Amino acid sequence: MSSVLRSAISDQGPLHQGRYRPISSHLAIAPPVSVVIPAMNEAENLPYVFKTLPEWIHEVVLVDGNSTDDTVQVARDLWPGVKVVGQQGKGKGDALITGFEACTGDIIVMVDADGSADGQEIVSYVSALVSGADFAKGSRFANGGGTSDMTPIRKLGNRVLCAIVNAKFGARYTDLCYGYNAFWRHCLDKIELDCTGFEVETLMNIRVVKAGLKVQEIPSHEYLRIHGASNLRAVRDGLRVLKVILQERSNRRALRSRPRAVALNSGQGELS
Numbered sequence: 670m671s672s673v674l675r676s677a678i679s680d681q682g683p684l685h686q687g688r689y690r691p692i693s694s695h696l697a698i699a700p701p702v703s704v705v706i707p708a709m710n711e712a713e714n715l716p717y718v719f720k721t722l723p724e725w726i727h728e729v730v731l732v733d734g735n736s737t738d739d740t741v742q743v744a745r746d747l748w749p750g751v752k753v754v755g756q757q758g759k760g761k762g763d764a765l766i767t768g769f770e771a772c773t774g775d776i777i778v779m780v781d782a783d784g785s786a787d788g789q790e791i792v793s794y795v796s797a798l799v800s801g802a803d804f805a806k807g808s809r810f811a812n813g814g815g816t817s818d819m820t821p822i823r824k825l826g827n828r829v830l831c832a833i834v835n836a837k838f839g840a841r842y843t844d845l846c847y848g849y850n851a852f853w854r855h856c857l858d859k860i861e862l863d864c865t866g867f868e869v870e871t872l873m874n875i876r877v878v879k880a881g882l883k884v885q886e887i888p889s890h891e892y893l894r895i896h897g898a899s900n901l902r903a904v905r906d907g908l909r910v911l912k913v914i915l916q917e918r919s920n921r922r923a924l925r926s927r928p929r930a931v932a933l934n935s936g937q938g939e940l941s
């Protein structure tokens with residue numbers, strides 16, 4: 670029995686054959702996995718997104734941002750049983766918070782709806798979580814990761830903001846503003862998300878450090894958005910991210926022991 674499988678079993682109690690689902694040739698897991706997809710006018714991209722999702726997923730929660738195209742119908746056609754939830758407010762952060770509340774799985778994976786994320790990578794995130802990580806954080810800049818979607822200005826902004834977070838919060842992240850992440854549901858109680866926009870990933874990355882959660886970076890490749898236009902505006906949203914960093918620095922939440930994070934295959938070693 671592989672050590673990863675043993676770790677999944679020891680975390681989850683005694684092995685009951687029927688409860689465990691194989692998710693790769695080396696790993697079977699018991700915890701149900703929910704995938705949350707924030708989507709605003711992504712009907713044309715959803716076929717590419719759903720095509721890559723593994724069939725062993727427990728549920729897909731699609732958070733519709735009042736789309737004016739066929740996003741909801743296309744999702745229902747592609748994934749019978751998809752849970753569609755509307756959002757009260759606006760923005761990606763608001764959508765994710767809404768989606769997390771609707772999840773029933775023990776593990777939650779965040780996947781963008783623009784075709785930029787490969788669902789086949791979910792197994793890497795889940796493997797890290799059942800092996801002991803609390804938060805599996807995608808990174809386009811860990812060895813083995815990459816991006817086909819970032820402009821030079823976005824790369825520069827992400828790098829500078831990531832360096833600030835590392836310096837201010839004692840993390841050793843290689844990426845900051847990336848939407849492909851996964852975590853155990855219990856993390857939500859410790860990070861208490863309260864934001865609306867694209868700063869949501871940054872807020873999560875900072876609060877998991879502050880909560881002393883175990884973070885593991887997962888090398889990930891971000892593909893080009895397939896159809897449609899980006900909702901992100903580099904300067905506007907970069908400033909929102911900076912504001913969150915400064916707010917988190919100035920508020921008095923305890924900076925407990927820093928997370929131990931390992932970039933898989935990156936040779937980086939532990940994060941703290």
Ligand SMILES: Nc1nc2c(ncn2[C@@H]2O[C@H](COP(=O)(O)OP(=O)(O)OP(=O)(O)O)[C@@H](O)[C@H]2O)c(=O)[nH]1
Binds near residue numbers: 709735764900
């Ligand atoms: N429900 C909902 N989804 C949103 C909202 N804003 C963005 N999204 C979704 O969040 C995901 C990320 O948004 P993108 O526009 O792709 O932002 P990005 O990935 O930074 O930029 P590009 O990939 O370059 O376009 C996509 O699936 C969007 O449809 C929103 O207000 N509500």
Ligand SMILES: [Mg+2]
Binds near residue numbers: 781783785894
């Ligand atoms: Mg995108």
